[in-house]
Amino acid sequence: MRNRPLIGVCAALERATWGVWDLPADLLPRMYVEAVQRAGGAAVLLPVDPGWIEDPESVLDRLDGLIVAGGADLDPGSYGAEPHPATVNTLPTRDQCEVALVRAALRRDMPLLGICRGMQTINVASGGTLHQHVPEIAGADEHMRTPGSFADADQAVRMTPGSAAERAAGAGEVIVKSHHHQAIDRLGEGLEITGRAAADDLPEAIEVTGRRFAIGVQWHPEAVDGDMVIPALVAAARAAAARPRPGG
Numbered sequence: 001m002r003n004r005p006l007i008g009v010c011a012a013l014e015r016a017t018w019g020v021w022d023l024p025a026d027l028l029p030r031m032y033v034e035a036v037q038r039a040g041g042a043a044v045l046l047p048v049d050p051g052w053i054e055d056p057e058s059v060l061d062r063l064d065g066l067i068v069a070g071g072a073d074l075d076p077g078s079y080g081a082e083p084h085p086a087t088v089n090t091l092p093t094r095d096q097c098e099v100a101l102v103r104a105a106l107r108r109d110m111p112l113l114g115i116c117r118g119m120q121t122i123n124v125a126s127g128g129t130l131h132q133h134v135p136e137i138a139g140a141d142e143h144m145r146t147p148g149s150f151a152d153a154d155q156a157v158r159m160t161p162g163s164a165a166e167r168a169a170g171a172g173e174v175i176v177k178s179h180h181h182q183a184i185d186r187l188g189e190g191l192e193i194t195g196r197a198a199a200d201d202l203p204e205a206i207e208v209t210g211r212r213f214a215i216g217v218q219w220h221p222e223a224v225d226g227d228m229v230i231p232a233l234v235a236a237a238r239a240a241a242a243r244p245r246p247g248g
Contacts, residue, residue: 119216126188
């Protein structure tokens, strides 16, 4: 168990209740932590920290890999759009923090995985935009059938043969747990769409060209035992950990 790769996982900032308390809290579903641990990594919760907007390197210097997790909608202002009525609960400070971390991770070629909102964050950090309400373009809300539940969230995704996303997913077509109402619109610079929903062709996986491991998936691999995406990120981080750190 020594020398496990250290994986930073971006947390949400939400109001939460526990015991007798009702306070703002930095939150991360336990499923993310357990998935990293099962894959042989050590998970570190990364709270919303305004200091990382200007200096993301200070935390990335201490990590071997980065997961940008799911959560609330990104602020449309981050990609130059007006808010849709269905876009709610935005937190611009979180967006700015995670965009800074993503850009810095890409600069240093740190293993990077974006999950759901995290995939959208990678796209926005690369200059892309989002569809703010999928039912308006897909005709139905098949990608989030039951809000707050993965119970009936199975979707088939077809991967691009030979892509990094296909290798991470472990198959040319995978059944995934989907829970999102926003999606990629204009693709960011340096990105490729390498996975699409079988039902409606919606982008479900992206990757950054010219990087060792930098992918985004619109689904939730942490919600499925045996999913290979997070282990692929941890394996890439383990390889990165064997290289000297900056300044080391």
